Every structure is written in structure tokens, then in C-alpha cells.
Amino acid sequence: MTDKGNSSLILQDRVSTEVEPDPITKKIFISLPEPGLSDNRADVDRLRQELGRVIGPVDIDLDLMNSISSVLKESGWRATAAVGICDRGWSLVSIEKGDTSGSNFGLAVDIGTTTVVAYLVDMNTGDVIDVEACYNGQVKYGDDILTRIFRAQDHEGAALMQRAIINSLNGLILLLSERNSLKADVDITAVSVGANTTMVHLFLGLDTGNICVAPYIPLVNDPGIIKSEQLGLNVLKKAPVYIFPSVGSYLGGDIIAGILASGMHKRNELALLVDIGTNGEIVMGNAQWMVACAGAAGPALEGGVAASGMRAEQGAVSEIKIDHLTKEVKYHTIGGHAPLGICGSGLVDGIAEMFLAGLIDRSGRFREGRDYLVVVGSSRSGTGKDIVISQQDISNFMRTKGAVNAALELLLESVGCGLGDIERFYAAGAFGHHLDFESAVTLGLYPDLPREKMVKIGNSSGEGARLALMSRKCIEEARRIAANITYFELNANQEFMNKFVSSKFIPHTNMDYYPTVKRRLRERGLLVD
Amino acid sequence: MTDKGNSSLILQDRVSTEVEPDPITKKIFISLPEPGLSDNRADVDRLRQELGRVIGPVDIDLDLMNSISSVLKESGWRATAAVGICDRGWSLVSIEKGDTSGSNFGLAVDIGTTTVVAYLVDMNTGDVIDVEACYNGQVKYGDDILTRIFRAQDHEGAALMQRAIINSLNGLILLLSERNSLKADVDITAVSVGANTTMVHLFLGLDTGNICVAPYIPLVNDPGIIKSEQLGLNVLKKAPVYIFPSVGSYLGGDIIAGILASGMHKRNELALLVDIGTNGEIVMGNAQWMVACAGAAGPALEGGVAASGMRAEQGAVSEIKIDHLTKEVKYHTIGGHAPLGICGSGLVDGIAEMFLAGLIDRSGRFREGRDYLVVVGSSRSGTGKDIVISQQDISNFMRTKGAVNAALELLLESVGCGLGDIERFYAAGAFGHHLDFESAVTLGLYPDLPREKMVKIGNSSGEGARLALMSRKCIEEARRIAANITYFELNANQEFMNKFVSSKFIPHTNMDYYPTVKRRLRERGLLVD
Numbered sequence A, B: 001m002t003d004k005g006n007s008s009l010i011l012q013d014r015v016s017t018e019v020e021p022d023p024i025t026k027k028i029f030i031s032l033p034e035p036g037l038s039d040n041r042a043d044v045d046r047l048r049q050e051l052g053r054v055i056g057p058v059d060i061d062l063d064l065m066n067s068i069s070s071v072l073k074e075s076g077w078r079a080t081a082a083v084g085i086c087d088r089g090w091s092l093v094s095i096e097k098g099d100t101s102g103s104n105f106g107l108a109v110d111i112g113t114t115t116v117v118a119y120l121v122d123m124n125t126g127d128v129i130d131v132e133a134c135y136n137g138q139v140k141y142g143d144d145i146l147t148r149i150f151r152a153q154d155h156e157g158a159a160l161m162q163r164a165i166i167n168s169l170n171g172l173i174l175l176l177s178e179r180n181s182l183k184a185d186v187d188i189t190a191v192s193v194g195a196n197t198t199m200v201h202l203f204l205g206l207d208t209g210n211i212c213v214a215p216y217i218p219l220v221n222d223p224g225i226i227k228s229e230q231l232g233l234n235v236l237k238k239a240p241v242y243i244f245p246s247v248g249s250y251l252g253g254d255i256i257a258g259i260l261a262s263g264m265h266k267r268n269e270l271a272l273l274v275d276i277g278t279n280g281e282i283v284m285g286n287a288q289w290m291v292a293c294a295g296a297a298g299p300a301l302e303g304g305v306a307a308s309g310m311r312a313e314q315g316a317v318s319e320i321k322i323d324h325l326t327k328e329v330k331y332h333t334i335g336g337h338a339p340l341g342i343c344g345s346g347l348v349d350g351i352a353e354m355f356l357a358g359l360i361d362r363s364g365r366f367r368e369g370r371d372y373l374v375v376v377g378s379s380r381s382g383t384g385k386d387i388v389i390s391q392q393d394i395s396n397f398m399r400t401k402g403a404v405n406a407a408l409e410l411l412l413e414s415v416g417c418g419l420g421d422i423e424r425f426y427a428a429g430a431f432g433h434h435l436d437f438e439s440a441v442t443l444g445l446y447p448d449l450p451r452e453k454m455v456k457i458g459n460s461s462g463e464g465a466r467l468a469l470m471s472r473k474c475i476e477e478a479r480r481i482a483a484n485i486t487y488f489e490l491n492a493n494q495e496f497m498n499k500f501v502s503s504k505f506i507p508h509t510n511m512d513y514y515p516t517v518k519r520r521l522r523e524r525g526l527l528v529d
Helices: A003-007 A043-055 A062-074 A137-141 A145-151 A155-179 A197-204 A253-262 A344-356 A391-414 A429-434 A437-442 A460-470 A472-484 A494-501 A515-523 B003-007 B043-055 B062-074 B137-141 B145-151 B155-179 B197-204 B253-262 B344-356 B391-414 B429-434 B437-442 B460-470 B472-484 B494-501 B515-523
Strands: A025-031 A078-085 A090-097 A105-111 A115-122 A128-135 A188-195 A225-227 A240-243 A271-276 A279-285 A290-296 A316-322 A329-333 A372-376 A387-390 A424-428 A454-458 A486-489 B025-031 B078-085 B090-097 B105-111 B115-122 B128-135 B188-195 B225-227 B240-243 B271-276 B279-285 B290-296 B316-322 B329-333 B372-376 B387-390 B424-428 B454-458 B486-489
Touching: A025 A043, A025 A188, A043 A062, A043 A078, A043 A090, A062 A090, A078 A188, A078 A240, A090 A188, A105 A155, A105 A197, A105 A253, A105 A460, A115 A155, A115 A460, A128 A137, A128 A155, A137 A145, A137 A155, A145 A155, A145 A197, A155 A197, A188 A197, A188 A253, A188 A460, A197 A240, A197 A253, A253 A271, A253 A279, A253 A290, A253 A424, A253 A454, A253 A460, A253 A472, A271 A391, A271 A429, A279 A391, A290 A391, A316 A344, A316 A372, A329 A372, A344 A372, A344 A387, A344 A391, A344 A429, A344 A437, A387 A391, A391 A486, A391 A494, A424 A429, A424 A460, A429 A454, A437 A515, A454 A460, A460 A472, B025 B043, B025 B188, B043 B062, B043 B078, B043 B090, B062 B090, B078 B188, B078 B240, B090 B188, B105 B155, B105 B197, B105 B253, B105 B460, B115 B155, B115 B460, B128 B137, B128 B155, B137 B145, B137 B155, B145 B155, B145 B197, B155 B197, B188 B197, B188 B253, B188 B460, B197 B240, B197 B253, B253 B271, B253 B279, B253 B290, B253 B424, B253 B454, B253 B460, B253 B472, B271 B391, B271 B429, B279 B391, B290 B391, B316 B344, B316 B372, B329 B372, B344 B372, B344 B387, B344 B391, B344 B429, B344 B437, B387 B391, B391 B486, B391 B494, B424 B429, B424 B460, B429 B454, B437 B515, B454 B460, B460 B472
Parallel strands: A105 A188, A188 A240, A271 A424, A290 A486, A424 A454, B105 B188, B188 B240, B271 B424, B290 B486, B424 B454
Antiparallel strands: A025 A078, A078 A090, A105 A115, A115 A128, A225 A240, A271 A279, A279 A290, A316 A329, A372 A387, B025 B078, B078 B090, B105 B115, B115 B128, B225 B240, B271 B279, B279 B290, B316 B329, B372 B387
């Protein structure tokens, strides 16, 4: 992929959560007294005692002992130790001659099923100094997550999947370090990862056999701190790799990272966080409690499934406007290229406009007997074919929306709240980034809140990973969030099925929850009391 | 080597220190609730939580996670976890189906410059169930320690030396496990090692370049807990390997282990521990304080150096008696074989008898102008040559004895005590095991205490290693002993040199410190007041 290609995978939204800097890897410059007959402590013990004085007990791996001795001697006993978190306390990551404490870099990674994004973070300031993205190398073994879970059921398959994602990450590491004149295996002292539960398993080379069968038990939810050499990442061998804990097979560390990035777990207002991708996750709560559910969002919003569907890449129709009087269709493509298809957010935009233009009814059916809308005629499309939104596309979307609505209602009922109690809304992920709030509200996918209460948090998994690099307190918070979330399993939930079946109206069975949509429909004569 | 050959390397003395069993690796049988929709904790987290409940936080290495999942499922959630100490707290060593808690084995190892002894220990009872010994595989690169230190000055040499000792240990492990129907890589859950500082460095693959040059700074004194896989030992990969901490280049973990085994650090009586081998170490103290010094014991007692010298093997003259009237020489050989030479303890025995028979004077010189004594005539020796003790052999011994006396006096003066204050004496190591107390006292190598106050503690390094396997408290004690010992460096000590020069009398410049020797000399008319 070219840089240009990758840049479309990188989301620019970023919630600004301020954290007290307390990075998970610290560089400590030390100046030791030279050994002599009156102070004959051994080299490694001398270093350990000094680090203990500065930061507390530090484990020192056997592998580093030879280099400690030579670095200390060659540097005249003035050296910089990088210490990183381990499961309990600190362990030595590297030792360098002289004072290199000004140069300390970490990698915050979001491993998505389709896309991998790596942020190069200055661990002294917390600033993202560069970012790069690529497709997850596992895609070649299967676009969808189930194919990969199946493939990784045995050790050999799991190892194959692991190599694929590690290679992707090492590619990003190489690119980022070259572009910023760093030596990754010397300068990158820590990695943190936000990923869904399956991606975490595949990243760690763990069997995935039980993730997709009842009772949906992952092999591990909280893998703890892992040393990069165990994974084959081309950063410092002893760099700690922190992985956000999952809650279950379908509520992963990427969502925990997203919650952390949103800050909803620290506020009293009732917030809703929605991340719709291949899977959909919904989290609701505040500083006191949190409930969540998740499920396959269905194929509606995936590139390859809709009649003219494609990924959110160059040439994808991402915005659609329909004049409600003339029914004329206007559109916008990513990169301004000749249109090649419609991406997920374009599809939602189109369906919302079709509804507001009276082309489809509240149940998502075409009013006039037709079964598709031509968005771009064959003469203007880059493929030579009509680009359309079909009745099937709309029906698929209605199922996704129905599932989101049913899940949300289930969560609301479980805590005795109503839609009207929601005080803030966070749209997470790529789909949430591209999707127009107005269209999402129009269709009832998002709640009808004052727009200033609705926030796009972009790649909140990556941003959460950045926070984890910069703050041990954030890692503690993430663990607390994961431990305290009440998770509702939808796969075997009859009440969810009932709600799902009855929730396929645009925007909602009860229009009163959607005052702005109601007003617009009234204005256009589409709703008469 | 044959078993028979090895058996002569294994010392049978053993001090019986009772410890409250608290082994460094514990096997814990757990019966977990099966996961279900109402309890969907992940496999690894489920195990970790249960272990946490039983024993406190347990780190779980990524490498073990796949097997945890399959073992738990295949065993119906009834399994046995072995947890071992790590630098802080516990980490998982293995997981097995069903209840295997009755079968838990450790290996206590004494790595000597020449000999390696491994004790197979039942971790549930503390019993030594088997023992095996072999020569240190590094011997082929050099008998003496300096050659090996020189060889291991670069990484390649250090790796070579490490492979040699690891191969020796793996040979012992194979032999012990086969003989006891164990699978070492499944059943041996822990290893502990007592060794001198150089041997520890070579065992760990560490450069030894600075051990033998002033200011004699080791690379590490306290390496902490290392996982066996890092060393390539053929026991469980995650088995903790505990190594006794050293105090300095010439006071190693073997001595700390010996002190631990003797128990002198827990009593109020003033005790002296002497371990004479290639190096000599002297420790003095009690529960309140401890002082020590060490130095090359010189070549006098090494097999290959004396005129008719050999190692303490089959055919070595190990005991000598001389009739003080007829001057007739009687001797005993190891294994009753035809005599091939004289080992170190035989040499000391012979010199003591020569002194008591009036053949040599108090300064160690032959009285009658001759310069050797024939112990075994050529006609009866297994080599066809005379087996002799030469004036040179005696002079070499006098230097060793002088060094021991000088070091002891230095220690006594440093704490304001005299020889008469010593209340208990521990003879450690192979030389101490073979050496006759009477001969050693006669020559002033050992103090003249009531004989019931003199204790042979045999392979106290190996016994200390056994205690470390069985008791975390002992590991704490060892760390405290090493931290609190005051070590006197003799290599650059002028006072030591002065004492050394003036201490070459048998048994001592001041005969009053040696009442039993004085009495015997009087009885034989060799001493007239």
C-alpha cells in the first residue's frame, strides 16, 4: 500500500483526555560510583541498587547482564536504563551509554480485523509524532473473522495467523522508524495494543477454537504484560507489550480502550458509546456502573456485501444528498475520484436521504414498487455500471439497525433507564468517523441528542492504547473498567430476539424519542399527526 | 564415568538442619467450576483467579496459555498447577491433568570447579531420593579456574564454558530421572545451585573478564531467579533456577549455602567454618555478625601438584600412620586398591605423622638432612615407582597452612577475639570430609577444640541447595547472610602478608592454643618445657 492509500485508514478524530504523564517505560539516567576495593559491589547489583533507590525494585533479565557490565564500563559508569512495567513492578528493558533519557518512544497499536494502525508516541511528552496504517496481513486468509477463527483452531493455523499480524506490525514499525530516523530495536521501549478478543488471540498465537461456540469462552481475557521478544516484534526485545483486557469473546480490549479514551467511566452523566464495524458493540454507563453488549453487526455495512458495496477507499461514494422535491441525487466520493461503489457510511447516508425524500417508508420499503435507486448512472461511474442502493441493501441495513436498537433497549431496560436519559453519545471507530450524525439520527441508528452532546472519537482503540503507554494509572483504570462491566450475551437471549423483530422502524417505534427527525418529516409533509 | 567412580565424589556427611517445609515450587490441585453463560471467565483468567485465591498472585507466561486451555478442558476442569517462585511472588511452572500434587521433584546442585553433584529431592518431604556426581565438563578446557576465566573473557568462550557445564548437568539429570522413572522435563519443577562466583558466571554464560583483576568485581553477585529454559537445562522449561548469591569474586554462593546448611548464622556461639579446596574460604561469626576471607589455597593439596599427588580416587593413599618409635609407615588407600599416589588428605595425614614421629621439625623441615619420605616402596606400589612425600610437598603445605592461619588471625583480630574464643568448628567440602581431624589439629590447620565441637558438614553447598529448594525462608536467610557478611580482601592486604610470613610453625607460634598437640609431643619426648 502507498502512504496515500494508508492515510485513508487513519482517523483524525481524537478525544483529548489529559493524563498525568507516568509512562509504562521510563528512561533513567544514572551516574554510578566506580567500583573499588572499598565498594566492590558487582556491576549488575550496583545498577539494580541504584535503580531501586530511584524507582523501586527492578527485575533484571539474565540476557541483559553481559551488556550491563560492558555499557557501564565503557560509559565511565554514566548510563541510561530503560525500565518497563512487568506483571508486578518494573523490569529492565535496556541499558545505553550516556544520557539518552530525552529519547524514549512507544508504539500504540490498534489491531482491527481489517486495518492495523500504529501510532509512534514520544513517551516523554505523550505526543503522537507519526502514524501509519496497513491492512491486517491476515486478510489474505479470510476477510471475515470467522474464517480466521476456524483457521486458528490448531497450533499450526494459530502460528500462521500470528506470523501474518506480526509481519504487518513489523512493516509498520520499519516504516515509522525509518521515516523518523529511529532504530526501532533500540529506541522503541514499549508497545500497547487495543484489539478485539479474536485479534488478541491471533496476535498472541492462541487457539481460537472456543471463541465462537457456546458458551463463548476465550482462552484468555487479560494476558498481562508480555515481552516483545516472545512475539517477534522488531522493537527492543525486553520492551513490555501491554494488551487491553477483554471482557468476553465479543467484547474486546479495543472497546475497553475506547471507553478509556472517551473518559465516560470517570463522569457522572449517562453516556452511550457505539462502535459499529464488522461487529457492533454498545456500552452504556457512567462513573458508577457500566453495561455492554455486542454482536455481529451483520453484513449490511461491509464493503463487499451491498449491491454496489465497497470499502471506504478512494472512489467510494461516502456522502449522498437527495433533493426531496426533485429526487435528484448528489454524491461525494473519497478522494474526489470517479465513483466505483458505495461504502458503508455512504449507504447509510443514502438510505437516510431516501427516507427523508419519501422514497422509502418507515419500514424501509420502497414506496413506488421499485427495488433499487440509481445513485450514479453507468455513464458517470468508474466501473461502467450503475451504482445502486437496492431493496436488499436497505433490508440488510434494517437488520443491523434493528439489532443495534434492540441491544440498546435491552441495556436501557436492564438498568431501568429510557432513551431520553442518555446525556452523551460517543461514536467510535471508522464507520462512526465517516458516518454523518444527521443521517444516523434520521434512521434511528444513533439517539436524537443535542448535537453538541454527540462526539466522534475516531480510533478510540488507538487513542486508548496511547493513553496506556503514557499512564500506569490508565492501565489500572482499564482493568477496573473490564472487571466492572456487566456484559449481556445476546447470542442466546430470547428477549433480544423479541425486541429485534419489533424494532425495525425508521427511526424508532416511538417517534417521540426522535424530535429532530419528527420535525423534518413534518416539514416535508411526510408525517401528519 | 561409572557409578562407582562417581560415588567417591559424593560426600555422605550431612548436617541435619530442620526447616519448616515451604518449597519454592508447589503443586496445587484445583477443581474449577465449568464455564457457562453465567460464568464466562476465560480459561487462563479462571485458573489465575483460583490460584490467586489459594496462594496469591501468580504470573502466567504466554507460552503456557494454550496448554492451560486444553489441559483444563480435557481434565474436566480438575488439574494440578505447579507454581514456582520468581523475582517477586509466584509464576506458573506447569499444568497437568488430574491430581499430580503427590509427585513434585527438585534438583539441588553443587557446581564445583572440578566436581558437580546433583541431589534429586522430593519436594513434598525434603528427602534426597537419589544423588549423582560427575566431573565438571569444563575440566577439558582447563583444570584450574584461571584458565577457564581467561577462556570465558569473550562471549564465544563464555558460551562454550556454559555449554560444557549445562551438558554435565543434563547428563546428571538424565541419569537421575531414568534411574527413578521420572520425566525430567515434566516432573522436575525447581533447581537450586550452590557454586563459587566464577562457576556461577560460567553457568550463566556471563563474561568473567573482571573477576581476577583488581578490584575483583564480579559481573553479578545476586542473579535472582532464572527460568530453566534460559539456560537450556532439561527440566520443566519454566522451572525456577535459584542461585545462591555471592559476596564477591572469591566468596561465592557455595559458601553462603554452606553457612546456611551449618546453621551458624542462627546460633549465638562463635563458630568457624573452613572450606579448603582449590580456593580456601574461612568464615567466622554467629547470629549477630559474620566475617570472612578467601584466597587461593595454593597447589599443595591439589592432586596433580605434589611429587606423588593424585585426586581422591580409587588407589589414592588417603590415610598414613607412622610408628614414632620404629618409624614404620602404614597406609590405607581409597577402595583398598594398590596404591597409585597420595591425595590431599593423605598428604596432610602423612605430614602430621612425620611431625609426631619427629621426622620433621616445627618449621616443617626434615630433621636428618634427607628430603623425602618413602610412603610406599616401588615394589608394592601400583605404578612401579616409590610413592613419596617430599620436602617440596611439605613446604607447599606449609604455605597453605600459613595462609589459612594468617587469614584466621586477621579475622580474629578484626573482631577482637582470640583462637580460644572459637566455640564450634565446621569443616566443609571434599577435603574437609576426607581429612582426619587429629592430623589437621596436629598441624595447626584446624583449631584445637574439644572434638565434639568439631563437625564435618560434607557437601554443605549441596545441602544448602537442598534447603533452598525446601524453604523460601532459607532463601531469604541466604540473602541476609550474603548482605551482612564483612568480607576481607586478602589479595591486597599487607597485614595478611606479614602474618603469612610469620605463621609457618607447626602447629602454631603459640603452642598454648594447641593443648592436645602439646600433650602428645610431650608424651613422645618431642617437646621439653
